[in-house]
Amino acid sequence: MKQFKGRPVVAGKCEAEALVSHGGFNTLASFQGALQFGEIPILGSKYKQTECDDQNNADLYRKPMLNKALCLPQTIGSTTGGMVLYCANALGKAPSCMLFSEHIDSLAAAGAVLSAVWTEKPMVTVDCLGDEFLSYVKDGMKITVEEDGTVTVE
Amino acid sequence: MDYKMQLTDEQLALLNGSKGETMAKVMKTLVMYGDAFGAEKMVPVTSEKGHLVTSFGLKVMKPVYDLMDQLIAGGALSGQKFSVDPKPLDPNVPKGLLDNIVFTKLMYSMQDNYDAQLNKLGLIDKNSYTCTCYMDEVGNKPNKGDILSWAESSAVVYANSVLGAKCNRNSGIIELFGSIIGYVPYFGLLTDEGRKATWIIEVNTTKKPEAQVLGSAIGMKVMEDVPYVKGMNKWLGTELTDDVCAYLKDFGAATASNGAVGLYHIADLTPEAKEAGEDIIAEGAKVYVIDDAELERVKNNYPVMWKDKNAAPELCFVGCPHLSLAQLNEWTDNVVAGLKKNGLKKVSVPTVFTAAPGVKEAFEKTAKAKELADTGVVLSYICPLMYMNNPLCKKKNVITNSNKLRTYTTSRYYTSDEILDIITKEVK
Numbered sequence: 166m167k168q169f170k171g172r173p174v175v176a177g178k179c180e181a182e183a184l185v186s187h188g189g190f191n192t193l194a195s196f197q198g199a200l201q202f203g204e205i206p207i208l209g210s211k212y213k214q215t216e217c218d219d220q221n222n223a224d225l226y227r228k229p230m231l232n233k234a235l236c237l238p239q240t241i242g243s244t245t246g247g248m249v250l251y252c253a254n255a256l257g258k259a260p261s262c263m264l265f266s267e268h269i270d271s272l273a274a275a276g277a278v279l280s281a282v283w284t285e286k287p288m289v290t291v292d293c294l295g296d297e298f299l300s301y302v303k304d305g306m307k308i309t310v311e312e313d314g315t316v317t318v319e
Numbered sequence: 320m321d322y323k324m325q326l327t328d329e330q331l332a333l334l335n336g337s338k339g340e341t342m343a344k345v346m347k348t349l350v351m352y353g354d355a356f357g358a359e360k361m362v363p364v365t366s367e368k369g370h371l372v373t374s375f376g377l378k379v380m381k382p383v384y385d386l387m388d389q390l391i392a393g394g395a396l397s398g399q400k401f402s403v404d405p406k407p408l409d410p411n412v413p414k415g416l417l418d419n420i421v422f423t424k425l426m427y428s429m430q431d432n433y434d435a436q437l438n439k440l441g442l443i444d445k446n447s448y449t450c451t452c453y454m455d456e457v458g459n460k461p462n463k464g465d466i467l468s469w470a471e472s473s474a475v476v477y478a479n480s481v482l483g484a485k486c487n488r489n490s491g492i493i494e495l496f497g498s499i500i501g502y503v504p505y506f507g508l509l510t511d512e513g514r515k516a517t518w519i520i521e522v523n524t525t526k527k528p529e530a531q532v533l534g535s536a537i538g539m540k541v542m543e544d545v546p547y548v549k550g551m552n553k554w555l556g557t558e559l560t561d562d563v564c565a566y567l568k569d570f571g572a573a574t575a576s577n578g579a580v581g582l583y584h585i586a587d588l589t590p591e592a593k594e595a596g597e598d599i600i601a602e603g604a605k606v607y608v609i610d611d612a613e614l615e616r617v618k619n620n621y622p623v624m625w626k627d628k629n630a631a632p633e634l635c636f637v638g639c640p641h642l643s644l645a646q647l648n649e650w651t652d653n654v655v656a657g658l659k660k661n662g663l664k665k666v667s668v669p670t671v672f673t674a675a676p677g678v679k680e681a682f683e684k685t686a687k688a689k690e691l692a693d694t695g696v697v698l699s700y701i702c703p704l705m706y707m708n709n710p711l712c713k714k715k716n717v718i719t720n721s722n723k724l725r726t727y728t729t730s731r732y733y734t735s736d737e738i739l740d741i742i743t744k745e746v747k
Contacts, residue, residue, distance in 0.1 A: 189542055189578070189579065194727050201709065242727075243372070243472055244372045247492065247493060248372075248380075251382060271488045271493075274355040274356070278348055278355065282344055282351065283382075283386055
């Protein structure tokens with residue numbers, strides 16, 4: 166077990182299983198399948214658990230993201246990113262929390278803040294957890310997030 | 320709410336509801352967003368027009384439509400007119416009956432409603448749908464030093480780097496909020512410090528690098544940092560001609576989509592690099608050397624998502640980001656010459672060139688429009704990325720010279736020369 170102290174961007178408590186992206190997380194590419202087709206019969210069958218659709222992300226491609234503790238350095242790609250996160254959260258298709266090893270980027274911050282202000286269900290978001298956090302955490306580990314940005318990995 | 324930013328009396332009043340609850344929530348969003356980056360204040364948006372990234376009426380984006388309805392009902396409209404990214408559908412672009420049903424009934428069934436919302440919020444006009452709003456034919460070209468509240472990664476990186484405007488890599492919705500309030504949080508690429516290069520890129524290639532591969536290599540390496548690129552003068556010169564701007568448009572789009580670059584400097588070429596020289600490089604900047612082998616390595620590592628990697632291409636897209644008028648002319652000349660050389664009259668792969676409605680209109684006034692139409696190439700205002708984002712297209716063998724399109728779809732990347740060769744030769 167190890168604890169890491171980060172900065173709460175959207176504070177809250179959360180417990181979830183870790184899902185780790187070591188490279189930049191392309192929000193649009195990752196969520197596009199689940200958001201567009203998740204509810205469409207037949208077409209959406211492989212996106213029921215918000216399976217990652219980014220073929221360039223070897224860590225996450227085709228892995229379910231729903232209700233996971235998504236551990237990542239930063240997000241990259243299209244500037245629809247924040248809006249995509251906001252939609253995913255509002256539609257109940259998002260990870261439980263997002264845990265950034267680096268300082269949060271502008272797109273992910275937008276998604277986190279939009280969810281906090283405009284939905285009833287803010288997505289817990291912590292950044293600045295450090296490189297060691299991303300080296301230590303592995304898929305499937307248990308993550309507990311506290312209001313003050315303390316993240317326990319076990 | 321707790322916040323750290325220094326707000327003016329006017330901004331504080333907005334936050335406290337002087338213009339209603341909806342405006343207060345818009346302001347609260349921007350204040351929280353700025354606080355996440357340690358912004359000390361908000362600064363006025365000084366560009367004449369805004370640009371939004373979200374143009375598509377996807378059924379699943381209900382939370383966005385609900386939010387837009389709240390804005391409209393609450394009188395929180397944009398204080399500046401704005402352009403928006405390209406539409407996802409065009410009846411002229413080849414597609415089958417099933418595609419039509421999926422596109423119009425299942426995916427983009429909210430398009431008309433969303434267009435109406437954009438009109439109410441402040442869309443310039445019905446021709447303002449493009450990712451290259453800064454083209455002369457479109458007319459949303461900010462001045463050097465202007466502070467923008469834009470989104471669309473390729474437009475933001477172009478405005479910052481080539482035009483010398485100042486804009487963060489804002490997300491969809493946040494960019495609209497800046498245009499509504501008229502202020503944006505002051506951090507990142509709006510500040511002098513944030514515009515300094517933290518990477519030096521040394522380009523040592525034996526031929527002019529393909530813009531989309533060079534941009535991709537740099538984007539994947541520097542992610543969201545600011546690169547200062549050396550060694551390009553022998554390929555691009557020192558003046559921002561139409562051809563050079565088109566090259567930088569495609570280069571920038573690749574840096575932004577394969578990484579998260581919002582600003583780059585090209586030595587002796589882009590405005591701030593010309594003015595400040597190497598003073599714009601931050602202390603301790605890292606170095607990345609790019610030679611022919613490195614570009615080849617990067618290109619060879621792109622995953623090919625086709626089921627049958629040897630299958631013949633079924634569709635070709637050129638123009639992501641949208642083509643400039645000069646690029647349209649050049650592509651037309653090249654396709655005509657290529658077909659003539661190979662003894663063909665029409666392109667051998669259904670091909671779509673995409674450009675802004677204003678650019679398309681200007682091109683269609685020239686004799687080249689008929690030349691292009693005679694080759695069988697379709698010219699469209701569509702967004703290829705949105706067109707391809709569906710399970711039917713995922714199964715299609717689509718080729719493109721766009722690294723952005725490759726990143727987000729199952730399309731297969733080829734260089735522009737390779738694309739030209741493929742579409743002007745008989746399919747075997």
